């Protein structure tokens with residue numbers, strides 16, 4: 001049996017791109033008589049807004065989606081992130097970093113899939129761990145883990161190549177865990193066997209595969225789906241005027257009809273699907 005999930009961050013209201021992502025995960029699970037879980041990724045203290053959670057649930061119901069079991073909240077799992085952090089520290093794979101974002105930007109010499117690559121400024125320095133972020137020593141971690149493979153259902157077999165990300169942050173200064181660590185641990189804790197997410201996050205899966213190896217976690221399959229894009233090819237964003245699902249819902253639009261349209265690639269005017277690295281779902 002497969003288990004998939006939709007894992008929105010309540011940093012803003014859901015838009016059509018989220019609706020598409022939720023439908024892909026839900027439909028793949030249902031088509032294979034599997035389970036579909038809903039996980040709220042609410043550990044970004046400065047951006048996460050609890051009042052948006054009921055809106056997200058209402059949006060998904062409006063689209064006609066049902067999920068199995070209780071909704072899972074990352075904020076209830078902080079202890080597991082801290083424990084994994086301690087384990088990686090004990091393995092000598094994390095180091096504290098006090099660099100500010102501006103310092104990282106100024107010092108970065110290369111760009112990786114996530115933006116500027118951290119040049120390792122604090123790697124061999126004495127750094128006060130109090131209030132520090134903790135970064136993974138990527139070269140050392142890759143050496144320890146050895147060659148790793150993973151499979152994307154659309155793009156096929158992959159050799160894990162997390163090196164271009166550099167020493168990413170796993171424990172953040174202002175949050176208990178970074179996206180990479182929390183999502184990897186949660187997918188394992190939730191028994192997710194098929195990780196679906198947009199092709200824009202394809203690269204992140206290389207890092208997640210490495211973390212799975214280091215932390216002895218089960219390895220799921222992945223399905224990186226295409227992204228809804230605007231006429232200029234850019235991803236949907238509410239700040240550029242993509243309507244929130246909640247707005248459409250309140251305006252009396254039919255959510256199930258919208259879901260049916262998205263499922264059959266009848267996209268609202270001006271939108272299209274960029275298949276990304278795979279092919280259309």
Ligand code: GLU
Nearest residue numbers: 007008009041183196197
């Ligand atoms: N919370 C992440 C997002 O909304 C989830 C990405 C993922 O599915 O891993 O982008």
